[in-house]
Amino acid sequence: QKEVEQNSGPLSVPEGAIASLNCTYSDRGSQSFFWYRQYSGKSPELIMSIYSNGDKEDGRFTAQLNKASQYVSLLIRDSQPSDSATYLCAGATGSAGNMLTFGGGTRLMVKP
Amino acid sequence: DTGVSQDPRHKITKRGQNVTFRCDPISEHNRLYWYRQTLGQGPEFLTYFQNEAQLEKSRLLSDRFSAERPKGSFSTLEIQRTEQGDSAMYLCASSLQGEQPQHFGDGTRLSIL
Numbered sequence: 001q002k003e004v005e006q007n008s009g010p011l012s013v014p015e016g017a018i019a020s021l022n023c024t025y026s027d028r029g030s031q032s033f034f035w036y037r038q039y040s041g042k043s044p045e046l047i048m049s050i051y052s053n054g055d056k057e058d059g060r061f062t063a064q065l066n067k068a069s070q071y072v073s074l075l076i077r078d079s080q081p082s083d084s085a086t087y088l089c090a091g092a093t094g095s096a097g098n099m100l101t102f103g104g105g106t107r108l109m110v111k112p
Numbered sequence: 113d114t115g116v117s118q119d120p121r122h123k124i125t126k127r128g129q130n131v132t133f134r135c136d137p138i139s140e141h142n143r144l145y146w147y148r149q150t151l152g153q154g155p156e157f158l159t160y161f162q163n164e165a166q167l168e169k170s171r172l173l174s175d176r177f178s179a180e181r182p183k184g185s186f187s188t189l190e191i192q193r194t195e196q197g198d199s200a201m202y203l204c205a206s207s208l209q210g211e212q213p214q215h216f217g218d219g220t221r222l223s224i225l
Binding site: 043101 | 214
């Protein structure tokens, strides 16, 4: 069992809709979580970091963390075609959170 | 802040050859990480450095792989006697310290013929 699980998708949403991306993790020792966006052939780009239970908002993006349920999510409001990419969820694992464990990513397609 | 820089961007080599990649982290970051990513998968941790000390290595890092960060600045990742299964994107990232966001370079795509 992978330590960080994501639905591979594709998740298809119309332009202007809310895209909801989900992630579960198994390592209860993980305290910090990150969402990265990766366009095809490019490297991961950090979108959001979240360290405590609850919601964290940054522009059109909201990250949610529920440590009791071991669940992380990313909401993208007013989705744009340029948001079409693979979204990677990662948790800081290992001693002192020294490495990131990634899920396999969810491919998002925003249709005009 | 010039970002994480990796060189080369692409490397094509024959099976059995040795290859070396270079990573220059964001200048004030003392932590440097190497990951490997294959098609359709998320990046997998290989190893990380704090300053010049290599503090953790994944079981994925076989004896054919070696990484160095001699002066605590740039790092190199060498793969000896390359195999078909080594074909992947090799990503370097850096951060200020543990639990902090890691910022990735553009990666080096390795293709083994």
